[in-house]
Amino acid sequence: MPEGNRKKNLIEKVQQEIQRTQEVMEKLTRLNVSETEQKHIQQLRERLEQLVKEYEVLKKELRSD
Amino acid sequence: MSQDKRATILAFSEGWEDAYIKDDRIGKVYYVRAPYFQKKEPIEETILRSSMAYGLIVPEKQDFPSLDAALEHVKNQYETQDDNLISLEEAVGVILDYAKEINHPLADKAVENFEKREEGLLLSLINEIEAIRREGESILAAHAAD
Numbered sequence: 001m002p003e004g005n006r007k008k009n010l011i012e013k014v015q016q017e018i019q020r021t022q023e024v025m026e027k028l029t030r031l032n033v034s035e036t037e038q039k040h041i042q043q044l045r046e047r048l049e050q051l052v053k054e055y056e057v058l059k060k061e062l063r064s065d
Numbered sequence: 066m067s068q069d070k071r072a073t074i075l076a077f078s079e080g081w082e083d084a085y086i087k088d089d090r091i092g093k094v095y096y097v098r099a100p101y102f103q104k105k106e107p108i109e110e111t112i113l114r115s116s117m118a119y120g121l122i123v124p125e126k127q128d129f130p131s132l133d134a135a136l137e138h139v140k141n142q143y144e145t146q147d148d149n150l151i152s153l154e155e156a157v158g159v160i161l162d163y164a165k166e167i168n169h170p171l172a173d174k175a176v177e178n179f180e181k182r183e184e185g186l187l188l189s190l191i192n193e194i195e196a197i198r199r200e201g202e203s204i205l206a207a208h209a210a211d
Contacts, residue, residue, distance in 0.1 A: 010184060021198040031205065
């Protein structure tokens, strides 16, 4: 597969994975969980937000060739 | 001066806003960009060698007692420049495009290395995000069984 297509596919995969994970996070907010689980979920949410920010930065910097 | 605590500025970009600095203690080469001096990004030596070979980076070899001293020097040099900066990828991209344009014998290899680096970053993101999703799904599954 040409490099440009491979990179495009990877970008699409990242976007899909972000969407799927955000949907899971949304379901988790509606769950009645213990305090420990709440903390765990909060950590997951914060990590996801951080990765999304990293992705946005990376996307801007990727060469568009 | 102790030989195990030295850093070398290998090259500056023409506007002084980018620099390649080698930490001689560990033998790693870092690319640094003015607004992000605290973020020292390792870069493939292949790209560095290619960059210098193509002559787009101005070699200004200088020795410093430490990596921090070298970074401080770059920072001081930068303060007189404007903030019209380009990113690591853009900087390397310009170099690689030029290499392709002049048919440099190492151009294809350098481009390949750079593409692999980008793909590696994307793959790493996919894996990390997927791991978060799976952890979330396992919590959901545990509660579904309640």
